[in-house]
Structure formats: C-alpha cells, structure tokens
Amino acid sequence: MRNRNGxxxxxxxxxIGLLLGLWEWGHRAWGPLVLPGIGDTxxxxxxxxxxxxxxxxxIGTAGHAAAGWACGVLAGLAAGTLAGLRxxxxxxxxxxxxILLGVPAIAWVVLAILWFGGFWAVVFTVAVATxxxxxxxxxxxxxxxxxxxxxxxxxxxVPFAARLLHMYVPHMLSHVFPALATTLxxxxxxxxxxELLSGAGGIGDGxxxxxxxxxxxxxxxxxxVVVAVLIAVDLVLLAPxxxxxxVWRDDARSSGP
Amino acid sequence: MTGAMLxxxxxDFAHEGQPVLRGLDLAVPEGGITxxxxxxxxxxxxxxxxxxxxxxxxxxxxxxxxxxLGVVFQNPALLPWKTAQENVAFALSGRVLVRRDRRDxxxxxxxxxxxxxxxxxxxxxxxxxxxxxxxxxxxALVVEPDLLLCDEPFSALDGDLRRALWxxxxxxxxxxxxxxxxxxxxxxxxxxxxxGGLAISCGRLDRDGRLRGG
Numbered sequence: 001m002r003n004r005n006g007x008x009x010x011x012x013x014x015x016i017g018l019l020l021g022l023w024e025w026g027h028r029a030w031g032p033l034v035l036p037g038i039g040d041t042x043x044x045x046x047x048x049x050x051x052x053x054x055x056x057x058x059i060g061t062a063g064h065a066a067a068g069w070a071c072g073v074l075a076g077l078a079a080g081t082l083a084g085l086r087x088x089x090x091x092x093x094x095x096x097x098x099i100l101l102g103v104p105a106i107a108w109v110v111l112a113i114l115w116f117g118g119f120w121a122v123v124f125t126v127a128v129a130t131x132x133x134x135x136x137x138x139x140x141x142x143x144x145x146x147x148x149x150x151x152x153x154x155x156x157x158v159p160f161a162a163r164l165l166h167m168y169v170p171h172m173l174s175h176v177f178p179a180l181a182t183t184l185x186x187x188x189x190x191x192x193x194x195e196l197l198s199g200a201g202g203i204g205d206g207x208x209x210x211x212x213x214x215x216x217x218x219x220x221x222x223x224x225v226v227v228a229v230l231i232a233v234d235l236v237l238l239a240p241x242x243x244x245x246x247v248w249r250d251d252a253r254s255s256g257p
Numbered sequence: 258m259t260g261a262m263l264x265x266x267x268x269d270f271a272h273e274g275q276p277v278l279r280g281l282d283l284a285v286p287e288g289g290i291t292x293x294x295x296x297x298x299x300x301x302x303x304x305x306x307x308x309x310x311x312x313x314x315x316x317x318x319x320x321x322x323x324x325x326l327g328v329v330f331q332n333p334a335l336l337p338w339k340t341a342q343e344n345v346a347f348a349l350s351g352r353v354l355v356r357r358d359r360r361d362x363x364x365x366x367x368x369x370x371x372x373x374x375x376x377x378x379x380x381x382x383x384x385x386x387x388x389x390x391x392x393x394x395x396x397a398l399v400v401e402p403d404l405l406l407c408d409e410p411f412s413a414l415d416g417d418l419r420r421a422l423w424x425x426x427x428x429x430x431x432x433x434x435x436x437x438x439x440x441x442x443x444x445x446x447x448x449x450x451x452x453g454g455l456a457i458s459c460g461r462l463d464r465d466g467r468l469r470g471g
Contacts, residue, residue, distance in 0.1 A: 148334040153347075155309050155328045156400060162350035170338040248338040248380045 068126020080138020327397030
C-alpha cells in the first residue's frame with residue numbers, strides 16, 4: 001500500500017513537471033505577453049504577497065465561496081432529503097433543479113449583479129450554481145438506502161429521528177461527499193468569475209485589474225493562487241475527512257484495517 | 258403451550274397479479290418452534306414478511322399476539338458504518354434507555370450468540386458471513402422478543418457453520434422458550450433442530466402457495 005502511494009506521488013510529480021515544462025516551452029514559443037514564464041509569474045506572485053494584495057483578496061474570495069457554498073449545500077441537502085423521502089416533494093422540486101442546472105453560471109452572475117450587487121451577487125451565484133448538484137446527490141443518496149435496512153428498521157420500530165441520523169445520513173454521505181467536494185472546488189471558480197464581473201473584491205477583482213493593465217504575469221499569479229488553494233483544501237481537508245468518514249468501507253478510500 | 262402466538266387465517270397474497278400464498282391457515286403455538294419448508298419461490302419469505310407486518314394480506318387475517326418481535330433475515334441487514342455492538346443496539350433505538358444500558362444489553366446479546374468480546378467493536382466488513390449472521394441474531398434477541406421470525410437465516414453459510422448456528426438457536430430456544438417461526442428450503446435444517454431434542458411443528462409450502470401440514 002505504502003509502495004503504491006509512493007508510486008502515485010512519483011507519477012503526480014512527473015505529470016506536474018511535464019506541465020511546467022510545457023508552460024515554459026509555450027512561454028518561449030509565444031513570448032511573455034501571451035504566456036509569461038514561470039519565473040515572471042513567481043516574481044509577480046511574490047510582489048502581490050509582499051505588497052499585501054494577495055492576502056485580503058484570498059480572504060475575500062474564501063468568504064464569498066464559503067458563504068455561497070454553505071447556502072447552496074444547506075438548501076440542496078434539505079430539499080434533496082425531503083424529495084428523496086417524499087415522492088410529491090420530489091415531483092415539485094426536481095423540475096426546478098433541472099431548470100436551475102440549465103441556466104449558465106455567467107447568466108446568474110449578470111442577473112445577480114442587477115438584483116443584489118456586490119457581496120451578495122457573488123454569494124447568490126455560488127449558491128445557485130452548487131445547490132442543484134447537491135440536491136441531485138442527496139435525492140440519490142436517500143433513495144438508494146438498501147431495502148433490507150429499511151425493513152429491518154421497521155421491524156424494530158426504530159424512530160424516524162434515529163433512522164435519519166444512523167441510517168440515512170451515513171449512507172447519504174457516501175453519495176453526497178463527492179458532490180460536496182466537487183461543488184467546493186466549483187464554488188471557488190464561480191466566485192472568482194462573479195467577482196471579476198461584479199467588482200466585489202477578491203481574486204476576481206485582482207484578475208480584472210491585471211487584465212486592465214495587460215499584466216499577464218499577475219493574471220497567471222492569481223490563477224496559481226486559486227489552484228494552490230484548491231489543492232491545499234483537497235489535501236488538508238477533503239482527503240483526510242473522507243478517510244475518516246469512510247473508515248467502515250472495504251476499499252482504498254477507507255483508513256480502517 | 259397456551260395457544261397461538263401467531264395465526265394466519267385464510268391468507269391470500271399476490272405479487273403483481275401472481276398468487277404467492279393461497280388460503281393459508283397456520284397457527285404458531287406459544288413457546289414452540291414451527292418450521293415451514295418449501296422450494297424456492299414458494300412464498301416462504303412472503304410468509305415471514307406477512308408475519309412481521311411488513312406486508313398486508315390481500316385476503317384473510319394475520320393475528321400476532323406479541324409485544325416485541327425479532328426477525329433474522331436471509332441477508333443480515335447490518336448497517337455497514339456501525340460496529341457489531343452498535344448494530345445490535347440500533348434495534349433498541351425506540352426504547353427509553355440510557356446509552357450505557359443499551360451498550361451493556363448489546364454486548365450481552367452478542368455474547369449469548371457466541372461472539373467474542375473483541376468482535377463487538379468490529380465493522381461488518383471485518384466479520385465473516387457467519388459472524389454477521391450471529392450479529393443479526395443478537396439484534397433479534399436484544400429486544401427480548403416474544404416471537405422470533407427466521408427467514409432462511411443461515412442458508413448462505415457452509416454446512417459446519419450452519420449446523421453450529423442452528424445449535425446456537427436451539428440452545429437459545431431451550432433457555433428462553435422463545436416462540437419461533439422459521440422458514441427454510443433445506444429439510445436437513447429441520448432434522449438438525451429435531452436432533453437437538455426440540456419439539457417442532459412442521460409444515461410445507463408447495464409451489465402453488467398452499468400449505469400442507471402445520
């Protein structure tokens with residue numbers, strides 16, 4: 001197992017090395033205006049950190065993404081769980097979720113700027129982009145609970161609260177967790193896009209400024225910041241949480257013996 | 258024996274228009290073991306589901322005279338994210354008990370079916386098929402049932418293990434005088450219980466859903 005993990009890390013490093021090589025080759029082929037070099041990007045990033053631009057922007061985007069994601073997840077989970085348990089609720093909510101999923105995120109940004117503006121425009125866009133995905137996963141999670149378990153709970157007259165807490169929620173987690181991880185990453189990307197268009201601060205605002213100054217090195221530096229945050233969230237938060245939650249599973253995602 | 262704990266009177270049941278049970282009359286005497294055998298598809302699991310109240314008959318009546326019911330299904334139906342002890346304690350969720358009491362009862366039930374104390378904290382994936390069925394049996398017993406329903410509980414296990422578990426079940430019956438209705442497709446299981454000196458009433462379900470004997 002350890003050897004397999006070691007190999008995975010090695011292949012990961014090889015692919016990142018190849019990507020960086022390709023980046024540098026593109027820089028030499030097309031010049032710094034189209035694609036700044038790795039050194040220029042690192043320099044721009046360092047300047048942004050030193051002059052205090054990166055930190056507040058990062059915090060701003062994190063606040064937008066987290067608030068929007070939390071709203072989307074709470075609404076998606078509540079509606080999805082209800083829809084999974086009650087056919088009538090499902091009939092009412094599912095078409096709405098399909099419509100919401102069909103609206104492009106960029107259209108939501110434009111509408112949200114008109115409706116709310118600033119901070120809430122970003123939060124709303126993130127929530128409305130992530131909520132339907134969590135809703136769909138929650139429905140599937142509730143409806144795929146094993147019939148044998150449901151019959152067993154009925155026989156032993158297990159109260160609804162205990163069934164929800166000990167049967168539905170743990171089962172749903174295995175369906176909802178991938179959606180939570182996907183929408184968490186998505187929330188950052190949507191937040192940056194909404195910030196860029198709405199001028200609500202954050203990394204998106206930084207990108208807009210860099211674009212206005214035709215400073216491609218700064219643009220790449222902001223992109224590096226977003227990607228680094230997503231990788232850090234996955235390594236530090238999501239992967240350990242997944243191992244801990246799925247200790248009972250009999251597969252590679254479990255941390256159990 | 259003081260009358261029937263469970264009685265089927267003229268029960269008909271059909272699934273998607275296909276008759277499964279026809280005119281079923283059966284009385285399960287209090288304190289006894291009633292074994293219904295029959296080939297696959299003869300409606301044995303339907304009979305158990307009707308007895309457990311999981312299905313409603315199309316015609317006739319099912320009268321159950323018990324306060325507490327234990328069921329061992331073909332599939333152990335364990336919650337994979339809970340340990341053996343937590344799975345057993347789950348059946349007590351509807352009872353007003355403090356957490357410690359619930360845990361102690363679950364541990365005692367696991368010990369009664371011959372599971373080692375060290376296995377109580379294992380997840381189902383860490384237990385063998387036979388151990389999982391023991392956990393399911395412990396879960397059925399922890400509620401202190403008046404009536405135990407067994408739907409081919411050990412049919413998926415190999416011969417020796419199956420015999421050992423029948424012995425456990427027979428021993429529990431001898432100790433508690435627990436009214437038991439079990440269905441099986443394997444007549445050898447009936448004789449395994451009979452060899453244990455237990456008084457058994459037998460019946461046989463035919464493929465047409467009619468009961469002979471019982």
